[in-house]
Amino acid sequence: xxxxNLNSKNSQSNIGTNKDARIIKGIKKHLQSWDQLFxxxxxxxxxxxxxxxxxxxxxxxxxxxxxxxxSILAIVATGMTFVIIGGGFxxxxxxxxxxxGTAAALAILSLGVPVGILVGLLIGAAIGLFNGFLxxxxxxxxxxxxxxxxxxxxxFALAVSGGHTVSNLPxxxxxIGTGNFLGIPYPAIIFIAVFVIGHIVLxxxxxxxxxxxxxxxxxxxxxxxxxxxxxIMMTFVICSxxxxxxxxxxxxxxxxGEPTVGVFLELYAIAAVVLGGTNLKGGQGxxxxxxxxxxxxxxxQNGLNLMNVAYYWQQVxxxxxxxxxxxxxxxxxxx
Amino acid sequence: MNRKKxxxxxxxxxxxxxxxAAYGCGDKAAAPAPAGDKQYTVGLSLASATNPFYMxxxxxxxxxxxxxxxxxxxxxxxxxxxRQVNGVEDLIVAQVDAMLISPISVDGLAVSYExxxxxxxxxxxxxxxxxxxxxxxxxxxxxxxxxxxxIGRWIVDEIGEKGKVAMLAGPAGAYMVLxxxxxxxxxxxxxxxxxxxxxxxxxHTKENGLRLxxxxxxxxxxxxxxxxxxxxxxxxxxxAVEAAGRLDRVKVTGFNAVPDAVASVREGRMAMTISLRxxxxxxxxxxxxxxxxxxxxxxxxxxxxxFVVDYKNIAGLKxxxxx
Numbered sequence: 001x002x003x004x005n006l007n008s009k010n011s012q013s014n015i016g017t018n019k020d021a022r023i024i025k026g027i028k029k030h031l032q033s034w035d036q037l038f039x040x041x042x043x044x045x046x047x048x049x050x051x052x053x054x055x056x057x058x059x060x061x062x063x064x065x066x067x068x069x070x071s072i073l074a075i076v077a078t079g080m081t082f083v084i085i086g087g088g089f090x091x092x093x094x095x096x097x098x099x100x101g102t103a104a105a106l107a108i109l110s111l112g113v114p115v116g117i118l119v120g121l122l123i124g125a126a127i128g129l130f131n132g133f134l135x136x137x138x139x140x141x142x143x144x145x146x147x148x149x150x151x152x153x154x155x156f157a158l159a160v161s162g163g164h165t166v167s168n169l170p171x172x173x174x175x176i177g178t179g180n181f182l183g184i185p186y187p188a189i190i191f192i193a194v195f196v197i198g199h200i201v202l203x204x205x206x207x208x209x210x211x212x213x214x215x216x217x218x219x220x221x222x223x224x225x226x227x228x229x230x231x232i233m234m235t236f237v238i239c240s241x242x243x244x245x246x247x248x249x250x251x252x253x254x255x256x257g258e259p260t261v262g263v264f265l266e267l268y269a270i271a272a273v274v275l276g277g278t279n280l281k282g283g284q285g286x287x288x289x290x291x292x293x294x295x296x297x298x299x300x301q302n303g304l305n306l307m308n309v310a311y312y313w314q315q316v317x318x319x320x321x322x323x324x325x326x327x328x329x330x331x332x333x334x335x
Numbered sequence: 336m337n338r339k340k341x342x343x344x345x346x347x348x349x350x351x352x353x354x355x356a357a358y359g360c361g362d363k364a365a366a367p368a369p370a371g372d373k374q375y376t377v378g379l380s381l382a383s384a385t386n387p388f389y390m391x392x393x394x395x396x397x398x399x400x401x402x403x404x405x406x407x408x409x410x411x412x413x414x415x416x417x418r419q420v421n422g423v424e425d426l427i428v429a430q431v432d433a434m435l436i437s438p439i440s441v442d443g444l445a446v447s448y449e450x451x452x453x454x455x456x457x458x459x460x461x462x463x464x465x466x467x468x469x470x471x472x473x474x475x476x477x478x479x480x481x482x483x484x485x486i487g488r489w490i491v492d493e494i495g496e497k498g499k500v501a502m503l504a505g506p507a508g509a510y511m512v513l514x515x516x517x518x519x520x521x522x523x524x525x526x527x528x529x530x531x532x533x534x535x536x537x538x539h540t541k542e543n544g545l546r547l548x549x550x551x552x553x554x555x556x557x558x559x560x561x562x563x564x565x566x567x568x569x570x571x572x573x574x575a576v577e578a579a580g581r582l583d584r585v586k587v588t589g590f591n592a593v594p595d596a597v598a599s600v601r602e603g604r605m606a607m608t609i610s611l612r613x614x615x616x617x618x619x620x621x622x623x624x625x626x627x628x629x630x631x632x633x634x635x636x637x638x639x640x641x642f643v644v645d646y647k648n649i650a651g652l653k654x655x656x657x658x
Contacts, residue, residue, distance in 0.1 A: 062428045069421045163507030163536065167442035167466070178446065250417060254443040258416050305425035311384045311411035 039277060039289075039325070043296055050303040057306055064185065070298030071187035072097070072246045072253075074291070077269040078191075078198045079242025081290045083142075084273050085202070086235035087215035087282030088135060091146040092127065093243040094265035095153035098258070100124050100244030102157045105166035105257025113173045117248060124244025125237055127153060132233030150266070157259035166257035177252025187249050194242065199287040211235060216283025272297050275325045296321070375628055376406040377621075378426030378434040378456075380419055382463070384411040386539075387593045388613050389437070391658070392462065395617025396435065403625055416443040423447040427454050433472075433628050434458045435620055441466045441510050457627050461620045463511065468635055472627045475620040475637045479511045482609060482641060483518025486588055489607060489643060490523070490560050493586060497528035498559035501551040503544060503572060505564030507536035512564055515590075519562060532558060539564070544571020548587075552579045560586045566596035566608055573604045592644050592657055600649050607645035614658040615640070 050057040076093050083090045104120030111119075127149055134145045179186045202208040213221040214231045222228045243266075251257050270280075276293030278285025300321060304314045379396060383389045393409070400407045408431055410422030416439050426434060427450060434451055436458055438444035448470035451458050457472040464474045490500060500523065505512040516534070523529045532555045537543035547568075548561055552575060561576070563569035569589030576585045582604060589596045592610035599605035616639045626632040644652065 056428050056430070059428065062425075065421075065424045065428055069424065072417065158507070165440050165442045167445075253446065254416055254420055254440070255446050256440065256442040258440055258443050261415065261417050263415060301421075302425060305410050305422060306429055308408045310409070311413065 038328070039275075039292055039296070043292060043299075046296070046299060046303070050299070050306070054303065054306040057303060060183075062302070062306070064183070064188075066295075066298050066302050067188035067191075068185045068253075069302060070294050071185070071191040072250050073265065073268055073272060073298065074191040074294045075194050075246035075249065076243050076265055077272045077290050077294050078194050078287060079239035080266070080269040081198070081273050081278060081285060081287055082202070082211060082235045083239045084270070084278055084280060085215045085282060085285045086211045086232055087218065088142040088232065088235065089146070089270060089280070090131065090142065090236060090239045090243075091266050092131065092149035092153055093239060093269055094262035094267075095150045095157065096124055096127055096240050096243035097247040097250060097262035097265055098260065099127075099153040099157040099160075100247035101251035101261065102161045102166055102247075102257035102259045104244075104248055105169055105251050106160060108169055108173055109166065113170060116173065120244050120248050121241060124240040124242075124247075127244075128237035128240030129233065131240065132236030135236065136229035136232035154259075161257065161259045163259065165259075167255065169251070169255055169257070174252045174255045177249050178255065187253060190245075190249060194245070195287055195291055202287055207231075207234070212283055214282075268297060271322050275322055277325075374404070374406065375432045375625075376408060376429075377624055377628075378423070378429065378431035379407050379409045380412060380422050380426065380434065380436045381409070382412055382419075382437045382439050383414055385413075387595075388591050388611075389462075391593075391613035392437075392617040392620075395614035395658075396621055397617075398614075399618040399621035403621060405621065405625065412439055414439060416440045419444060420447050423451065427451055427456060431456060433624050435461055435624055437462045438465050439463070445470065459620065459624050459627055461616070471635070473623050473632055473637055474635055475616065475623050475639065477611070477639050477641055478636070479514035480518045482590070483515035484522055485609065485641075485643065486515070486562065486590070486607075487519040487522025489645070490519075490562065490586075490588070491526060491529070493606070494529070494559045496526045499530050499532045499555060499557060500560045500562060501533040501548075501555060501558050502531060502535065503547050503551075503561065503563045503568045504534055504536050505568070506538050512536075515564060537568070539567045541567050541571035541574075544568035545575050546571070548572035548575035549578075552576065552581070552585075558585060560588065560606075562588050564590060566591045566593045566605075569605055569608065570595055570599060573599055577604065597644060597649075597652075597657060600644055600646065603646060607643060609641055610644050610657050611639065611641050612658060 056062050076097065080090060080093060100120040100123050103123055104116045107119040108116030131145050131149055134140045135142050176186050176190070181189060202211065210221070210226050210231050213224070213226055214228050218228055247262070250261060272293035273285070273290050274280055274293070275296055276289030276291070278289050297318065300318060301314065304317060377400065381389050381393060397407060408426060408429055410425060412419030412422055419439050420443070423434070423436065424447070434456055436444070438460060441464070444465050445467055448458050448465060452470055458470065460471050460474045460476070462476055464471060464476060468474070502516065502519070504516045520531065523531065533551050535547045535551070537547060544563060544567060548571065551558060551561060561572050563572050566589040569587050572587045576582055576587060586606035589605055589608035592608045596605055596608045600608060619637065619639060623632060623637050644657070
């Protein structure tokens, strides 16, 4: 039976008695909630599987690790969710992580911690503004523009550091990557805070609603009086700001500004967003979904390491999971 | 069944297949222990899973580990510091008895070494080391400066006290690159007739070797030697020299003696390379790790054997000499 058949049958029966209608409505609702629960169910299955296949998985040191290891990806993915809901995407995030971390490290050594952090974040904001301006005002493709900044930002990261690692960062800075509060690592606390703030902005502010509107139908949003260009520009600024923030946390975590970090990080971030069920076409999605996608990827990678799976097969596993989830998403959307 | 159901069945079964396959591939660590000895598990974190040099090293490590009855848990960083830090944390959680790490960054990995030490896990470095030897139980490697000096002296022997040398120095900032470049410059500085006409930095790939050597040949038509920081660069440079029709006049030097480079020396294309015997290197490292585990290791640097492979000795070399 095809989906369209099913739908027409449903609508036919809707014309029937009230009782029928209520039952069918109930079933539909039930199916929808099943839809919502699908990825969480897979995630729980994965957790159960790993619990049984590795004695180390369900231990506090390991769960702490998972939180720590997903924190960088999670912060980048938060910003990426804004851009994707607004109908774009950003390939430069990984390079921005490297450039912000390296430049901030250099600035910290010469100008102190507060200025250094400011430098890192300002670089992120500037790159976001540049991306957003070309994409919204000049109407260029996000692919071309952010591919350009991907290469350029990486080049700058290598240039400002001369290709060297910038080390000997003061403890007052590295604490954001290495410290913990009641046993919970700071990077994990930071990523949860970023998520919560992002969630509130997306869901409960006028700005958030406008992002959905712009991503869903740019023309309609324009006609209803939304300043579309400004909104798009803002989403790119948020994305690059998140990336530069992640760069700072990463620099704290490895206690050095390293110009080579974050290669492909943007692709994993996009994967996490899509895996969670946010549509790459824009106008739909949520940060709760992204959180699930991020944790899924983090737990999968951690679990495969604990099971001593060869690197090549880890790549295959992550790729297969991602493509399968995207396929399910597409089928769901086509319904 | 409707499409949604089909898609769910597909996803769930794919996930299961992958995980089961992974389960099959993984946990080789569960080999039975030889009677009497304590069963050790060693965590291994190498820089790359695709570089032939590290692949040979890993082969040697695994062979020796099997001989000694030691389990190996492997995480691969694929030249990404963040990934290596994560991998080492996973090894700590898995409660390995010791670690063998080839650190990608001299500074960026210090955190991981500290964490391992705090957890009571000794760490041995292989091939590359970190800036702070206090955190390392041992370093199985070689003196990069001395290796660079060997290449420098070979160049002087070949071209005499006059000529032009171009350097494809390798990735900027890497400790090994700094030391080898420094050593070669120090040796050549004693001969005013020898001029360094180019000093170019890039990652270790054939494409980079080809591209940079092409540029060198255009800018310096009468260059005598192109020094390359490793064999991948050198293999690319050899292609460029050959395309320019100057194989008879320009000597290309490599480093590592990977099989392709040895073949190239044999064919009279590459002039020289240095054999580091990565497989033996890996074996030696496992012996050091065992000694560390049993509290019998002393000292820091355990130097490996290396030797020059060039047109003069290539005929007498057998495959096992290079492993």
